[in-house]
Amino acid sequence: MSNEVMALIIIFVFVVGATVVGMIPGMKQKMSLEEWAVGGRSFGRWLNWFIMAGEIYTAFAFLGASGWAYARGGPTFYILGYGALAYLIGYYLLPGIATVGRKHNLLTQPDLIEKLYGSKALGIFTACIGIAFLLPYLQLQLTGLGLIIETCSYGQITRVPAMLIAFTMVALFVYISGLKGVATTAAIKDVIMMVAVVFFGLYLPFHFFGSLGGMFEALEAAKPGFLALPGGTKNLDVSWVMSTLVVTSLGFYMWPHFSANSFSAKNNDVLRHNAVYLPLYQFSLIFPMFIGFTALLVLVPALKTPDMAFMIVVQQVFPGWALGLVGGAGALACMIPAADLLLSTSMLFSRNVYGRTIGQNTSPETMGQIARVVVLILTAIALALAIFLPNMLVNLLLTGYSGVTQFFPMLVLGLWWKKASKLGAFAGLIVGELLVFGLILGKMDPMPFAGLNLNAGFVALLANTVIFVIVSMLTCNTKADQSSSAVIKNS
Amino acid sequence: MSLVKIILTLIPFIWTIGMIPFVNRVKPFVLGLPFLAFWLVAGIIVAFLCIKALYTIDSKNNKEAD
Numbered sequence: 001m002s003n004e005v006m007a008l009i010i011i012f013v014f015v016v017g018a019t020v021v022g023m024i025p026g027m028k029q030k031m032s033l034e035e036w037a038v039g040g041r042s043f044g045r046w047l048n049w050f051i052m053a054g055e056i057y058t059a060f061a062f063l064g065a066s067g068w069a070y071a072r073g074g075p076t077f078y079i080l081g082y083g084a085l086a087y088l089i090g091y092y093l094l095p096g097i098a099t100v101g102r103k104h105n106l107l108t109q110p111d112l113i114e115k116l117y118g119s120k121a122l123g124i125f126t127a128c129i130g131i132a133f134l135l136p137y138l139q140l141q142l143t144g145l146g147l148i149i150e151t152c153s154y155g156q157i158t159r160v161p162a163m164l165i166a167f168t169m170v171a172l173f174v175y176i177s178g179l180k181g182v183a184t185t186a187a188i189k190d191v192i193m194m195v196a197v198v199f200f201g202l203y204l205p206f207h208f209f210g211s212l213g214g215m216f217e218a219l220e221a222a223k224p225g226f227l228a229l230p231g232g233t234k235n236l237d238v239s240w241v242m243s244t245l246v247v248t249s250l251g252f253y254m255w256p257h258f259s260a261n262s263f264s265a266k267n268n269d270v271l272r273h274n275a276v277y278l279p280l281y282q283f284s285l286i287f288p289m290f291i292g293f294t295a296l297l298v299l300v301p302a303l304k305t306p307d308m309a310f311m312i313v314v315q316q317v318f319p320g321w322a323l324g325l326v327g328g329a330g331a332l333a334c335m336i337p338a339a340d341l342l343l344s345t346s347m348l349f350s351r352n353v354y355g356r357t358i359g360q361n362t363s364p365e366t367m368g369q370i371a372r373v374v375v376l377i378l379t380a381i382a383l384a385l386a387i388f389l390p391n392m393l394v395n396l397l398l399t400g401y402s403g404v405t406q407f408f409p410m411l412v413l414g415l416w417w418k419k420a421s422k423l424g425a426f427a428g429l430i431v432g433e434l435l436v437f438g439l440i441l442g443k444m445d446p447m448p449f450a451g452l453n454l455n456a457g458f459v460a461l462l463a464n465t466v467i468f469v470i471v472s473m474l475t476c477n478t479k480a481d482q483s484s485s486a487v488i489k490n491s
Numbered sequence: 492m493s494l495v496k497i498i499l500t501l502i503p504f505i506w507t508i509g510m511i512p513f514v515n516r517v518k519p520f521v522l523g524l525p526f527l528a529f530w531l532v533a534g535i536i537v538a539f540l541c542i543k544a545l546y547t548i549d550s551k552n553n554k555e556a557d
Contacts, residue, residue, distance in 0.1 A: 074515075077527055078531075080528070080532060081508070081534060084503060084534060085508070088503055088538055088542055211523060212523035212524070213524075216520060216523060220517055220525070227525035227527065228526075229511075229515045245507065245511075275542055276543050279535050279539045280535070282535045283532070286528070286532065289528075
């Protein structure tokens with residue numbers, strides 16, 4: 001059998017297999033909106049672990065980490081740091097979110113904000129910002145998937161049909177099974193991904209250099225200092241890594257779909273227990289970096305797209321079946337997070353934007369139907385954007401992590417600080433987001449300041465927090481705020 | 492929050508963020524890894540142990556409260 005056919009069959013089996021498994025939960029039972037969106041709040045340790053862990057291994061971790069290692073060197077190592085810190089924050093934060101969620105039957109992040117501040121407008125505003133950051137993220141998964149399948153089929157299947165086929169399948173199982181479908185497929189994806197990255201991540205350095213240390217010695221000899229900071233870059237130095245670690249660890253659970261996943265846990269112990277073991281999963285993020293570093297040493301000529309380093313090096317060293325394995329794993333790494341993103345974006349739109357404005361009197365059953373139809377519409381929109389305007393949303397995507405991190409003061413202080421006020425939240429959030437956009441689109445990320453290079457999100461977060469606290473102190477005595485905050489603070 | 496819990500919470504942040512200026516070096520290699528990479532990998536284990544300890548303390552307290 002030729003390499004292309006072999007690779008394509010393997011990818012096909014992976015993609016179809018995951019879809020079928022994902023559809024099973026929804027076929028067995030009829031689901032209410034709560035069951036569909038947050039798994040009926042019934043997830044025990046394992047399902048919750050997989051859905052939380054599965055989030056890390058997206059197309060970015062797979063292709064991006066190896067691409068960063070290939071092009072940038074030392075700064076890539078920040079990726080090893082933020083996850084464990086984020087889980088430590090989650091250890092305190094998620095039980096807080098989930099407690100309020102269970103008490104008031106919340107399904108989404110804007111639900112929570114609306115409840116905390118007793119403000120419908122703030123909820124709608126949060127939902128709109130959330131959608132603005134989730135949509136490009138969804139598109140990125142699509143584009144990544146198209147690239148992977150195109151390379152793995154040696155160009156036999158081009159990008160557009162690949163995206164069409166795979167995403168019709170994602171939309172289908174999200175439509176039928178909701179979060180349970182995402183959780184079961186995430187379990188399969190994690191196992192396959194882990195096998196693929198560990199195998200290739202160790203095999204390639206050993207194959208070419210005899211050992212891991214041998215590979216790094218060779219790299220240090222060829223490019224002294226590339227493996228420290230700022231590595232292959234000019235300004236991603238010590239201060240950049242430090243400020244970026246602050247932004248990414250605080251921002252991790254501010255992604256609307258991550259907050260919502262905590263509502264799926266059966267009880268708070270599930271969340272705390274998982275926070276203990278999730279950091280260990282971070283080890284797996286180092287293997288794609290090994291692949292990127294090996295690719296830098298062995299691939300000649302240099303790659304135009306560093307993000308393709310993983311696949312090109314596998315394509316050159318291994319026969320077709322191996323590339324099929326990587327392609328299949330990579331395709332799942334795009335599909336499963338995309339499924340979760342679709343579900344969350346759909347909930348934000350149907351429940352928090354439509355349901356709070358023109359559709360105020362919609363019954364829960366109708367809302368469930370609408371949320372499912374919105375999944376299909378969003379898939380179509382993301383596909384159209386990925387096909388016709390592949391670059392339009394890049395700017396928005398760049399601002400993603402820095403953008404969602406701006407929710408942090410509003411959410412955390414809203415849960416635990418009695419004086420947090422609606423106006424303070426509005427003011428802080430607006431200032432934070434404007435600074436993020438201004439700095440990043442003005443090519444000021446990282447921002448040079450007194451000899452440091454600070455992550456733009458970090459600068460915005462500081463301003464956001466200061467404004468939030470000052471405005472809250474000034475306005476916390478208004479009547480509306482007191483009645484709203486009482487809802488939560490006494491719980 | 493007890494002092495022990497505050498310290499357990501701070502250690503991973505100091506290790507992974509606060510120590511960066513002092514560990515930004517390629518050599519010595521540890522376990523085949525450049526020093527900066529080794530330090531951050533070790534940080535994962537440190538965080539795991541700290542969260543594990545927090546969880547143990549909290550579980551005990553919850554049981555006593557029940």
